[in-house]
Amino acid sequence: MSIMSDPSVPEKILEVKDLKKFFYAHKGLIGNHRQEIKAVDGINFSVFRGETLGIVGESGCGKSTMGRAILQLQKPTEGSVTFEGIELTRLKNHKLRKLRKDIQMIFQDPFGSLNPRMTVGAMLKETVQTHHVVKSNETKEYVENMLEQVGLKKSFYSRYPHEFSGGQRQRISIARALAVKPKMIVCDEAVSALDVSVQAQILNLLQRLKKQYGLTYLFISHDLSVVKHISDRVAVMYLGQIVELADKKEMFNNPLHPYMKALLSAIPLVNQESRERIILKGEVPSPLNIPKGCRFHTRCPFAKAICSEKVPELEEKKEGHWAACHFA
Amino acid sequence: MEQPQLKAGPITFSKPSKKVVSRRSSKILKHKLALMGGIFVAVLILLAVFAPLIAPYSPIRQSYAEALKPPSSAHWFGTDTLGRDLFSRIIFGAQVSLKAGLISVGLALLIGVPLGMISGYFRGLWDDLIIMRVTDAMLAFPSLILALTLAAVLGPSLNHAMIAIGLVFTPNFIRLVRGEVLAQREREYVTAAKASGLKNVHIMIRHIFPNILGPIIVQATLNVAAAIIAEASLSYLGLGTQLPTPSWGAMLAEGQGYLQQAPWISIFPGLFIFVAVISINVFGDGIRDWLDPKIK
Amino acid sequence: MVKDLLSVRHLNVGFDHQFGHTAVIDDVSFSIEKGETLCIVGESGCGKSLTSLSIMGLLPKGGRITDGKILFQDHDISHKTTKELSKIRGKEISMIFQEPMTALNPLHTVGHQIAEVLLAHEKVSRNEANQKAVEMLKLVGIPSPEKRFKQYPHELSGGMRQRVMIAMALICKPDLLIADEPTTALDVTIQAQILELIQELKNKFGMSLLLITHDLGVVSETADKVIVMYAGQVVESSETKELFTHPKHPYTQGLIKSIPKMDEDEEELATIKGTVPSPDEMPEGCRFVTRCPFAKDICHQKKPPIVNVGHEVHCWLYSDDNVKGGIPLVDNV
Numbered sequence: 001m002s003i004m005s006d007p008s009v010p011e012k013i014l015e016v017k018d019l020k021k022f023f024y025a026h027k028g029l030i031g032n033h034r035q036e037i038k039a040v041d042g043i044n045f046s047v048f049r050g051e052t053l054g055i056v057g058e059s060g061c062g063k064s065t066m067g068r069a070i071l072q073l074q075k076p077t078e079g080s081v082t083f084e085g086i087e088l089t090r091l092k093n094h095k096l097r098k099l100r101k102d103i104q105m106i107f108q109d110p111f112g113s114l115n116p117r118m119t120v121g122a123m124l125k126e127t128v129q130t131h132h133v134v135k136s137n138e139t140k141e142y143v144e145n146m147l148e149q150v151g152l153k154k155s156f157y158s159r160y161p162h163e164f165s166g167g168q169r170q171r172i173s174i175a176r177a178l179a180v181k182p183k184m185i186v187c188d189e190a191v192s193a194l195d196v197s198v199q200a201q202i203l204n205l206l207q208r209l210k211k212q213y214g215l216t217y218l219f220i221s222h223d224l225s226v227v228k229h230i231s232d233r234v235a236v237m238y239l240g241q242i243v244e245l246a247d248k249k250e251m252f253n254n255p256l257h258p259y260m261k262a263l264l265s266a267i268p269l270v271n272q273e274s275r276e277r278i279i280l281k282g283e284v285p286s287p288l289n290i291p292k293g294c295r296f297h298t299r300c301p302f303a304k305a306i307c308s309e310k311v312p313e314l315e316e317k318k319e320g321h322w323a324a325c326h327f328a
Numbered sequence: 329m330e331q332p333q334l335k336a337g338p339i340t341f342s343k344p345s346k347k348v349v350s351r352r353s354s355k356i357l358k359h360k361l362a363l364m365g366g367i368f369v370a371v372l373i374l375l376a377v378f379a380p381l382i383a384p385y386s387p388i389r390q391s392y393a394e395a396l397k398p399p400s401s402a403h404w405f406g407t408d409t410l411g412r413d414l415f416s417r418i419i420f421g422a423q424v425s426l427k428a429g430l431i432s433v434g435l436a437l438l439i440g441v442p443l444g445m446i447s448g449y450f451r452g453l454w455d456d457l458i459i460m461r462v463t464d465a466m467l468a469f470p471s472l473i474l475a476l477t478l479a480a481v482l483g484p485s486l487n488h489a490m491i492a493i494g495l496v497f498t499p500n501f502i503r504l505v506r507g508e509v510l511a512q513r514e515r516e517y518v519t520a521a522k523a524s525g526l527k528n529v530h531i532m533i534r535h536i537f538p539n540i541l542g543p544i545i546v547q548a549t550l551n552v553a554a555a556i557i558a559e560a561s562l563s564y565l566g567l568g569t570q571l572p573t574p575s576w577g578a579m580l581a582e583g584q585g586y587l588q589q590a591p592w593i594s595i596f597p598g599l600f601i602f603v604a605v606i607s608i609n610v611f612g613d614g615i616r617d618w619l620d621p622k623i624k
Numbered sequence: 625m626v627k628d629l630l631s632v633r634h635l636n637v638g639f640d641h642q643f644g645h646t647a648v649i650d651d652v653s654f655s656i657e658k659g660e661t662l663c664i665v666g667e668s669g670c671g672k673s674l675t676s677l678s679i680m681g682l683l684p685k686g687g688r689i690t691d692g693k694i695l696f697q698d699h700d701i702s703h704k705t706t707k708e709l710s711k712i713r714g715k716e717i718s719m720i721f722q723e724p725m726t727a728l729n730p731l732h733t734v735g736h737q738i739a740e741v742l743l744a745h746e747k748v749s750r751n752e753a754n755q756k757a758v759e760m761l762k763l764v765g766i767p768s769p770e771k772r773f774k775q776y777p778h779e780l781s782g783g784m785r786q787r788v789m790i791a792m793a794l795i796c797k798p799d800l801l802i803a804d805e806p807t808t809a810l811d812v813t814i815q816a817q818i819l820e821l822i823q824e825l826k827n828k829f830g831m832s833l834l835l836i837t838h839d840l841g842v843v844s845e846t847a848d849k850v851i852v853m854y855a856g857q858v859v860e861s862s863e864t865k866e867l868f869t870h871p872k873h874p875y876t877q878g879l880i881k882s883i884p885k886m887d888e889d890e891e892e893l894a895t896i897k898g899t900v901p902s903p904d905e906m907p908e909g910c911r912f913v914t915r916c917p918f919a920k921d922i923c924h925q926k927k928p929p930i931v932n933v934g935h936e937v938h939c940w941l942y943s944d945d946n947v948k949g950g951i952p953l954v955d956n957v
Contacts, residue, residue, distance in 0.1 A: 058811035073519055100525030112516035117538035117621060126534065127524045160621035165899050176524065195667040195838065200882035200893035207892065222811065229884035229893065252886070266816035268841030269886060271868045279820060280813045283781050 010048035013184055013216050014070070014103075019043040019079035021062070021069045025288070037287050039065040041240035043079070044314070047184070052210065052217040054231030054248070056224055056263075060284055062240040063220045067188045070218070071105055072096055084183070101131040104177035108189035110169035114161040120147070120172055121157035124179050131180045143179065150175040150205060167198035171205065178209060184216040191226060203230060224267055228252055236260050239295045240287060242314060246321040256317055256328035258300050294326070302327060362614020368607035376422040383416035388572045396590045406592040408582060414596055417574040421597065424575035425604070428490055428559035428568070429552040435494030437548060440501025447502065448509030449532055460506075463499035471496045472561060479567040486559075489568035493558045497551050504547050508540035542616040549612030553605035560601075576601050628695070629832050630679070630800055631655040635692035635702075637671075637678050646903050647690070649674055649856045654849075656800070661826070661833040663847035663864075665840060667879075669900050671856040672836045676802045678702070679834075680719055681709040697799070715745040718793035722805035724785035728777040734788045735761070735773030742795050760791040765821060783814035790821065797829050804836045819846060840883060844868055852876050855900055855911040862935030872937040874916045910940065 021040040040062045047053045057063045069076040072088050081088040083103060088096065107113035115123060124143040128134065134142045144154040150171040161169055170190065177185050187206070191199040207230065210217060221227050227234055228248060235245040236259065244257040255261045262278040280299045285291055291298050297307035306326055314324040375382060394411035397403055405414035447455040466474065478492035512518060513536065521531045560577010562568035569575045576597040583594030637649035649671045656662045664672040677683050679694055681704065694702040701712065713719075721727045729737060738760055739753035748756070754773070761769035764787040777785055786806060793801060803822065807815035823846065826833050837843060843850055844864060851861040852873065860873040871877045881894035898915045907913050910923045923940050931942040 058813065068519075071523055073523055097525045097527065100523060105520070105523040107516050107520055109516050113520040115517045115521070115535050115539070117619075118535070119621075126526065126530070130524075130526055130530070162622050167899065173520070176520075180524065196840075197667065197879060197882045197896040198899070200884075200895040201897075203884070204892050204895060224812070225884040225886050228886060229890070263812060264886075266812045267886065268815075268819070268839065268845045270840045270844045270880060270883065277816070279816055283783055283814060284811075 010051070012046045013049040013084060014047040014218070015080075015082040016043055016045050016070060017080045017082075019066065019069060019081065020077045021065050021074060022077045035288055038240050038290060039287055040069055040076075041290070043237075043240075043242055045235055045242060045245060047216060047218055049183075049216055050214060051232040052219055052230055054227035054234040055218065055220045055237060056222065056227045056234060057237035058222060058263075058284060060239075060287065061237040062287070063222075063237050064188055066237070067105070067186050067218065067220050071100075071103065071186060073105075098131075101133075101180045102183045103186065104180065104182040104184070105186045105188065106170075106173050106177050106190045108192050110166045110173060110193060111161075113173055114169055116161055119158050119160055123172075124176050127176060128179050133180050146175045146179045147172075149178065149209070151201075165198075166194050167201060170194065170202050174202075174205065174209070178213070181213070182215070184218065186218045186220070188220045189222065190219070192221060192223060199226070206230065224263060236263070239284065239290060241295065241324070242322075243296065243325070244321075244323045245314070246323075250318075250321050254321075256321065256323040257296075257325050258302050259296050262301075294324075296325075358614065358617060361610045362617070365607040365609070365611035365614065368603065369611055372422050372426060372604055372607075375419050376426050379419045379423055383413075383419045385413035385416040387412065387417040387420040387574045389413070396586070396593075398590070399592055405596045406590065408579070408590075408593050409586065414579075414593065417579060418576065418596055418600055421574040421576045421579060422600070424486060424569050424573060425556050425559065425577065425601070428486065428493070428575070429556040429604075429608075432490040432493035432555045432559070433497060433548055433551045435491065436497035436501050436551065437544070439494075440498040441505050441544065443498075444502040444505025445509050445532055445536070448506035449513055449528070449536070451510075455506075459502065463502045466496070466499040467503070472558065475558060475562060476565065476567065479562055484567045484570065486569045486573075489559055489562045492562070493555050496558075497555065500547065500551065501544070504543060505540060508543055509536055512536045512539050538619070541619055545612045545616045549609045552608050553601075556601055556605070627658070627698075628655040629658045629660075629697065630834070631693075631695040632675070632679070633693045633695065635675065635678060635694065636690045637674055637683065637687060638690050639686045640688060641686055645690075647856075648687075648903055649678070651692075652851075652853070652856075652858050653692075654851050654858070654861060656832045656834060656849075658799070658832055659826075659830055661835060661846055661848045663835045663837060663843040663850045664853055665837055665843050665850060666853035667838055667900065669855070670853040672853050673804055675853070676719070676804050676834060676836050679802065680713060680717065681706065682719075711745075714741050714793075714798070715796045716798050717800045717802065718796070718798040719802040719804065720786070720789045720793050720806050722808050724782070724789040725777060727789060728785060730777055733774050733776055734780070735775075738788065738792045738795055741792055745796050756795060757791070760795050761788070763825070764788070764791045764794075765817075766791075782810055783818065786810065786814075786818055787821070790818075790825070794825060794829065794831075798831060800832045800834065801826070802834045802836070805838070806835075807842065808838070815842075822846075840868075840880060852879075855906065856903070857911055858938060859912065860935070860937045860939075866935050870934065872933050872935075872942060873912075873939050874918055874941070875912050878915075910938075 019040055020042055023037040023039055025035045025037055043066055045053070055063050055066070065074065068074045070081050076089055083099065086099065091099065121140070121143055124146060125139050128139055128143060129136060144157055147154060147156055152168065152171050152175065161172065164172065191202050194202060203226065209215060219227065219230055231248050233246065234248050234251045235242050236257065237243070238259050244251065244255065244260050251260070252264070255264055262280045265275065265277045278301060282299050285298055293308040293310055294300070294312050297303040300307065310326065312324045312326045314322050317323050317328055389412060391411035394407050395409055397407040399406040403413050403415065405418060407413055443459060447459045475492045475496045478495060479489050482488035482492060518531060518535060521535050557577060559568050559575060560580055563575050563578040564581040569578055579597040580594050580601065583590070586593055632655065633653050635649060635652045636647065638645050638647040652675055654662060664675060666672045674683070678689055681701070689702050692702065693700045696712070696717065701709065728734065735754060735757050738757040739750070742748060742753045742756055743750065758769050758773050761772055766772050766784060766787050780788065806822065807818050810818060819842065822833065835846060847864045849862070850864050850867050852859050852875065854875050860867065860871070860876050867876065868880065871880055875896070878894065878896035882896060884893060896915050901907060901911070901914055907924065909925050910916070910928045913919045913923045916923065918941055920940060928938045928940045929943050930936050930938050933942050
């Protein structure tokens, strides 16, 4: 039960503070030449109940690692993750397991995230039973209903994952996440492996379920158009940090950070008359060797001297619109 | 890999129909083989269980007048140097050899699979340092010498020989299972299972184990064969089955000196070992396929 | 009339297997003029990659061209031997793939591999070839090409590898470049770089480009002409602009509508119901009939005619009989 005093102030369901996740690479045969890979390097944001927060960024920006660190699937190196007031990073294993009922995850790969040796029914049943969602004699009926909820047939209950197409498998994943009545779902590239017509089906389904069950989504994707479609607010990640965070409309109409501007101009669009295109130089630097100052300055078309010296903080430039750039 | 696109390339596109068809035909063939293997294993077990009823002679009755007789209507498989009926000895020998093969491998499975799974699933220091170093050390030793030492320490008897063989085979399973688990635990379905709040033990048993069963079965059936031979070697050196109890391996060894004059002494037990091993193998493959929902 | 560089006519491709034959590509025709960019667009399994592999004579095992012609500079190359084809491949027609890591040999330096292509087709010394390879690396925008020349594929990033592939494909200055999903594995910012590079080199060398992609955005921004494929057949072919402003085939319309738009907000995305049928269970008549919201009886029975509606669309909805019969046309998105 939430202790909400003022209903006009949106309630934070998830709060991430200074989250860091480093990996270590060992180099050299002798000695301990440890190299730090800063996959996630100090992330702050909150998710409000009932909203969809989109996280967008290119491969290697740390968005997936961040998702897993939030869910404690990979222990964060530093920082705190609070879900409904409970600090997850210090939670004991058994308590964390119980809490997983409330915060579920949907993965990118519809071929890898389902156990090939288990029937759809068995898979859904075990999570439902683990979290005691319904009485055990009602489990089968409940699971079958869940399958229908996501647009699958009841008869799929006793079939194996390989019998389904990518879109159907993603529906199974969604049903599994939904079956334990979660409050929040983290979607990690949930539609990226699908063809565009199937992707549209799944996006619509996610939207419908959100309304129906009052869910909160953290939607991680590399695809700007998908993120724009589904999110209420959007955060942009670059090299392990958030560089811009704003309301969706504001973000797409009035991007402040040069990286977001470049991303927006780089997406090939259907039927777009010629537009100004910012082609970024070079590639994303390695997280082993993060540039000094602003991490984006090596590729930024507007970089000035200060950018390679001083780290720009993520500041509120306008109400609700945060950006980490000296010139935004 | 973060980038998406599990794009069906041209090859996957073309395959479905073809794959289904050829898989179906080879499936039927495999099915038949597995069935035959299963039937043969069953027949051997029945022979072993009902040996006293089936065998025409006592396996230990000696008769010097009958020594080294070739196969005939009286002695189907001929007789050995002591005039014992080889057919009867092979039927009784099935008791020892099957027992030795199955129980020693069963023991190795019982110890090796859980250790391998825990070691692979949890990783960590004690896995790398203790389990893996010990198994490596054991694997580095010639297995027969190790079994010999163990059997000698435990004292000569069939049961002790089986324990020795089982222990010697255990590292194989630890290694295999650990490797398979290491590969599986990185798969996304395991992360998904963790994310949905399942217990580690549950994930290990219900999710990972079924996915590594195939290689375990193959390894186990191969080791059954090896165990039958190993028991024979131990018996030959006097550390396994005690004379005059017949075992296939011991019989094979006994015939060695008479390969010129009386080849049947070695041929028939050899043949039975061979057929038993093949049957267990194809039967194991059959079980593996039967357990795979994709091939079913 | 401008002569076509490549003309594919009534191409049929199928796969032989022990229990018979499965037809996969059905009656695909298109042509590319000199200097032109043609896109084949469609979702996974539509046969777009297979079409391009047929041109290169690189069909996977069991695959065979069962009917039709592939005219390259007026010569039919559809039934040439491997030896004859190898003279054309890499020299006159080159190809780049989606995943350059698998298309490059991990055991040789990238420079060596680029030079190899030149050595195979032209009488040059190893030194000259190496020099040319360095030049190519520079041309495709790889910084410090002399250093990169000596590196192995795994030492390069995805974008760099794709540049190496392009250098390799273009070193003999081919007349036609086939690019099969060249940017699908890359990030948007790198994709933009690579598309721009391909465009630039195309103009520089006066090549024609056959681009295979699933991304309608890429099509819209690069192609002169487009053919849309579905389940092994062409459903619509048109000038690019015309296609996106007046898509006629229900599949094309559905595809365009199901992309989330960047410039407007929509509550719900339009979808195409169902999934692509597998090659074994292709419907009679129009292959899209199982998913088409406008399917009529005739669509189930007979293969759709090619109707000219300003461009070509393979659909019963636009045939004369239908129009006269008072069935309303579906128009515009």
